[in-house]
Amino acid sequence: MAEDDAKKEIIKNSIRGVPNFPKPGILFWDVTTIMLNPKAFKYTIDLFVERYKDKQIDVVAGFEARGLIFGAPLALELGAAFVPLRKPGKLPGEKIFEEYKTEYSTDKIEMHLGSILPGQRVVLVDDLIATGGTLAAGINLVKKAGGVVVEAACVIELPFLKGREKIPDTPLFVLVEKEGL
Numbered sequence: 001m002a003e004d005d006a007k008k009e010i011i012k013n014s015i016r017g018v019p020n021f022p023k024p025g026i027l028f029w030d031v032t033t034i035m036l037n038p039k040a041f042k043y044t045i046d047l048f049v050e051r052y053k054d055k056q057i058d059v060v061a062g063f064e065a066r067g068l069i070f071g072a073p074l075a076l077e078l079g080a081a082f083v084p085l086r087k088p089g090k091l092p093g094e095k096i097f098e099e100y101k102t103e104y105s106t107d108k109i110e111m112h113l114g115s116i117l118p119g120q121r122v123v124l125v126d127d128l129i130a131t132g133g134t135l136a137a138g139i140n141l142v143k144k145a146g147g148v149v150v151e152a153a154c155v156i157e158l159p160f161l162k163g164r165e166k167i168p169d170t171p172l173f174v175l176v177e178k179e180g181l
Contacts, residue, residue, distance in 0.1 A: 118146030132166030
């Protein structure tokens with residue numbers, strides 16, 4: 001897997017750290033800079049596809065905002081449906097929702113009612129796992145719809161924030177780890 005390690009290093013080096021954002025003392029890891037490097041972006045999607053291509057995934061559910069960037073192309077490559085998990089007020093029609101706490105506030109995610117059917121196999125995609133609140137809410141939302149969460153996938157994990165502890169019953173696949181607040 002030396003080739004995968006080389007790809008992960010290119011991805012890791014394409015992620016920009018932004019100090020003091022969104023508030024003083026926070027080091028924000030900006031994955032949008034991955035898209036400035038087409039090779040890094042392709043490697044990110046390729047590594048996710050390799051992970052899930054044989055897992056019979058029916059639905060890829062991507063979190064707003066940056067999980068949408070990685071989830072949609074993954075769904076296309078897998079031949080799976082894509083379901084956006086959005087912040088309140090972004091989706092028309094009937095929705096179901098789940099509330100959660102972030103490292104900064106309390107929030108809510110929504111999805112269209114009926115977009116995940118009972119028994120469908122789902123992989124959740126987000127750019128980053130920090131405290132795990134968003135992923136835990138997504139897992140609960142998928143289960144509320146009757147879906148089966150196969151795994152959660154993130155580009156970055158901040159291990160020092162112990163987000164995995166909030167999703168103990170769900171496998172987590174991460175491409176790179178970063179440190180620092």
